[in-house]
Amino acid sequence: MLEAGFIIKSLIILALFGLTLLIATYSTYAERKVAAFLQDRLGPNRAGPWGLLQPIADAGKMFFKEDFIPSQASKWLFIAGPCLSMLTALMATAVVPFGDSVKYTTGPNQILTVPVQPIDVNIGVLYIFGVVSLGVYGLMIGGWASNNKFSLLGAIRAASQNISYEIPMGLSMIAILMMTGSLSMGEIVSQQHGGNWNIFYQPLGFIIFITCAFAECNRTPFDLPECETELIGGYHTEYSSMKLGFYLFSEYINMFVSSAVISNLFFGGYNYPFMDSVHQFLTNNLGAIAGHNVATLIGTVVLFGKIFFFIFFFMWVRWTLPRFRYDQLMNLGWKGLIPLAMLNIVLTGGAILFLKPLITALLK
C-alpha cells in the first residue's frame, strides 16, 4: 500500500517538476508578449508560429554561450551562487497542493486516495517560508563572489530587501493561521471549500502579502537589486551562459511559486463555487472513482487558471509601475507594512473573538 502510494507520489512530483520548468520557460515568452501588448508592439513572432519556439531558442543560445568566470572571482562560490538560487526555487513546490485527491483501485474493494500534492506535512507554511528565505543566499553568494562592485551592491540590496519584506509577509500569514488553526497547506486550502475563500476575510492581509511577494521575487516596482540604470545587471553582472540563465530562470520559478501560494492561501486553491454540485453530477454520471478524478482534474485546471492570472498580474504591474527609490522601498517595508500587518493581526483576532459570536447570535 505504502509502495503504491509512494510511486504515485513520485509520479506527481515528476509531473509537477516538469510542469514548473515548462511554466517558467513559457513565462519568459509570456512576459515578452505581455510587454509587447501593453506597449502596442508585436513581441517575439519569428521562431515558430506566433514565436512559440522563442524560449527554446533562448535556452539553446544560453547553453552555447561561453561559461565565463572572472579571474578575481572566488571560483567555487561563483558557481554555487546560481545553483543555490535555482535549488531553493525548485524545492519550494514540494508542499503546495495542486488539486484535491486522486482515487484508484488497488484490488477488489480497495480504494486508495492520494492527494495531488507532493507532500502534505503539518508544517507546510513554515517549509515554504524556510526554503524561500534560503534564496537570499544564492543572490548574496553570487554577488559577493563576483568581486565586482556593481554585483556587490546588487547583492546587498537584494539581501536587505528580501529580509525586510519577509517580516511583513510572515506577519500577514499569521492572520490566516489564526483563522484556520493549522500550518498545513492542504488543511488551509480544504477549509476554503466552495466559494468560502480567505480573500473575503483578509483583504488587508492579501494586499500586504502580494506586495511582499513582489519584493521577494525582485520584481518591479521592487527590482532594485538588478536595476539596469544604476547597477548594470546587479548581482548577475558577471554571469554568462546557463549560470545567468539559472538566475533569470529561478526568478520566473519563484514567480510561479508565489502565484501558486497566493492562489492557495487567499483564493481557495482548487476550490470554486458550486464545486459540490459539479462533483455530484460527475460521480452520478461517470461512477464514483472516475467522476471523482474528473472533478479533481477540473479543480486543478481552476487552480492553474488562478495561478496564470497572478503570473499575468506580476507582468502587468511590471509594465505599469515605475521602480521605487531605495529609501522609499525600505520605508514602505518597515514603517508601512510592518505596523499595518500587526494591525491586521489585532483586527483578525478581534473579529474572531467578538464579531463572529455577535453575528452568530444575531442570526439566531
Added chain:
Amino acid sequence: MNYLPSDYLPIIVQLVLALGFIVITMLVTHNIGPKRNSKLKDEPFECGIEAKGDARTPISIKYFLVAILFVLFDVEVIFMYPWAVNFKKLGLFGFGEMILFMGLLLAGFYYIIKKGVLEWEK
C-alpha cells in the same frame, strides 16, 4: 495526525530531481560553450571608468543594522506562529497576552525609528 520520518521521503525525491537537473545543466553548459580567455576580458566588468581596487571593501553600516533588526523581528514572528495556530483554543486570554507582547514589540520599534536606524535618506 502523526507524521513519520518516511512521510518526508517525497522531499528527498524532489531534492534528487532538482540537484540532478542543476548538476547536469551546469556540466553541459560548461562543456559545450567556447573558451576564449584574455587578460582584459577576465577583469571585472566596468562601464566606462576603469575599476579601482576590488569589491572586498567595507559596505554601509545600514545594511548590517537592517540584518540585525531582521533577526530580532523574525524571531518574534516565529514566536507568534504557535500562538496563531492555537488562537481559538487560547481565546480572550491569549489575545490579551499577544496584544501586550505586540505592544512591547512596537515600543522597541518606535525606539528604532526615533534612533534613526531606518532613515535611508541621509
